[in-house]
Amino acid sequence: MDPHAYKQDFPILSQRVRGTQPLTYLDNGASTHRPQSVIDAQIQVDTECYSNVHRGAHWLSDVATDRYEESRDRVQQFIGASDNREVVFTSGTTASINLVARGWGDKHLGENDEIVISEMEHHSNIVPWQQLAERTGAVVKFIPIDQTGHLDLEAAEDLISSRTKVIAFAHASNVLGTINPVADLMRLANAVGAVTVLDAAQSAPHMKLNVTDLGVDFVAFSAHKMLGPNGLGVLYGRASLLEGMDPVLGGGSMIHSVSVDGYVPAAIPTRFEAGTPAIGQALAFPAALDYLDAVGLDAIHAHEQQLCELAHRQLAEIRGLTILGPEPAQKTGIVSFVVDGVHPQDLAFALDQQGVAIRAGHHCAMPLHAKLGIPASARCSFYLYNTEEDVAALTAAVRKAVNLFS
Ligand SMILES: Cc1ncc(COP(=O)(O)O)c(C=O)c1O
Numbered sequence: 001m002d003p004h005a006y007k008q009d010f011p012i013l014s015q016r017v018r019g020t021q022p023l024t025y026l027d028n029g030a031s032t033h034r035p036q037s038v039i040d041a042q043i044q045v046d047t048e049c050y051s052n053v054h055r056g057a058h059w060l061s062d063v064a065t066d067r068y069e070e071s072r073d074r075v076q077q078f079i080g081a082s083d084n085r086e087v088v089f090t091s092g093t094t095a096s097i098n099l100v101a102r103g104w105g106d107k108h109l110g111e112n113d114e115i116v117i118s119e120m121e122h123h124s125n126i127v128p129w130q131q132l133a134e135r136t137g138a139v140v141k142f143i144p145i146d147q148t149g150h151l152d153l154e155a156a157e158d159l160i161s162s163r164t165k166v167i168a169f170a171h172a173s174n175v176l177g178t179i180n181p182v183a184d185l186m187r188l189a190n191a192v193g194a195v196t197v198l199d200a201a202q203s204a205p206h207m208k209l210n211v212t213d214l215g216v217d218f219v220a221f222s223a224h225k226m227l228g229p230n231g232l233g234v235l236y237g238r239a240s241l242l243e244g245m246d247p248v249l250g251g252g253s254m255i256h257s258v259s260v261d262g263y264v265p266a267a268i269p270t271r272f273e274a275g276t277p278a279i280g281q282a283l284a285f286p287a288a289l290d291y292l293d294a295v296g297l298d299a300i301h302a303h304e305q306q307l308c309e310l311a312h313r314q315l316a317e318i319r320g321l322t323i324l325g326p327e328p329a330q331k332t333g334i335v336s337f338v339v340d341g342v343h344p345q346d347l348a349f350a351l352d353q354q355g356v357a358i359r360a361g362h363h364c365a366m367p368l369h370a371k372l373g374i375p376a377s378a379r380c381s382f383y384l385y386n387t388e389e390d391v392a393a394l395t396a397a398v399r400k401a402v403n404l405f406s
Contacts, residue, residue: 103245151185
């Protein structure tokens with residue numbers, strides 16, 4: 001793993017912040033950057049093969065349609081799905097989870113059925129279930145986290161019962177970085193016949209993900225968090241479940257036929273891709289997956305853990321600073337922290353003045369912050385192009401900011 005070499009592949013990272021400071025980009029949990037190969041793929045799409053898909057009667061539309069379906073095949077291969085019909089293109093993780101909540105949930109949940117999620121979820125994996133509960137009379141229950149930032153599995157076992165119809169959880173937390181024990185949760189889900197939904201927004205970019213091995217029913221992730229284009233996401237769904245789902249959006253492309261009497265939906269996955277999809281993004285996405293495969297997901301995960309270890313060691317020496325969540329060996333490349341007497345927003349502002357980009361706030365995880373008893377935190381999140389020098393820049397900037405504020 002040579003992050004310095006990878007960094008060279010990302011033109012945006014060579015910029016200077018406000019023309020002066022080198023950019024230390026540590027906000028990869030929010031969105032990652034695109035290497036030159038993905039930028040080139042986007043340009044190639046626009047200059048050679050862009051057209052609408054699945055509706056053309058001409059050569060260029062056929063080229064675009066073939067490439068669109070090839071992208072679906074590439075995603076299928078990347079996540080180890082057994083059938084390309086199980087890959088639905090969406091606009092992102094949020095859209096993917098909403099699609100399950102509406103398309104599957106509205107049909108299968110009723111009064112007093114239970115939806116089990118966890119306290120560490122992103123709002124995208126909370127609110128769609130709360131809305132589903134509002135529509136159906138179902139109840140949302142939360143698996144608590146323990147002191148170390150892990151799910152309390154004993155509590156989960158007590159919570160999950162024959163009333164549980166769906167269990168939706170993050171593969172990795174976007175705040176704590178905690179990697180959740182999918183196999184344990186699958187065992188609990190299978191024991192009661194619950195459908196499982198895995199929010200892989202923070203895992204698919206950082207570790208090997210094989211949906212068949214995991215055995216989950218639905219998996220959601222976003223291209224923009226894994227070197228890919230913005231505006232594209234994926235919903236993996238088990239074919240037998242997708243086939244039983246109603247389309248959520250109606251319109252062009254998602255139908256088999258329409259008459260004045262009604263409509264017949266198309267087969268899966270087209271049924272869930274109403275309207276003109278994110279064509280350019282879908283066509284360029286394989287270039288991102290190729291890049292990730294060339295570096296290797298295992299190597300990326302190991303590299304991020306090394307950076308986390310270094311960051312933990314260095315940040316822990318700063319007076320009043322507390323790191324949230326588990327030890328580096330149990331998480332992805334995320335380090336969230338709070339500093340006594342310094343608001344995370346002020347800290348992020350001070351870091352930005354030194355060219356270090358982190359995120360501050362509740363990171364779309366207000367229930368988690370409420371549980372931790374803090375309104376907000378500062379988060380740095382690593383990726384394959386981050387280096388030990390980036391960690392040193394982070395530590396120096398935090399130290400300087402803390403001295404300034406105290
Ligand atoms: C764990 C998790 N789930 C869902 C999302 C939502 O992803 P998107 O905004 O791409 O839909 C995010 C984004 O930060 C996330 O970290």
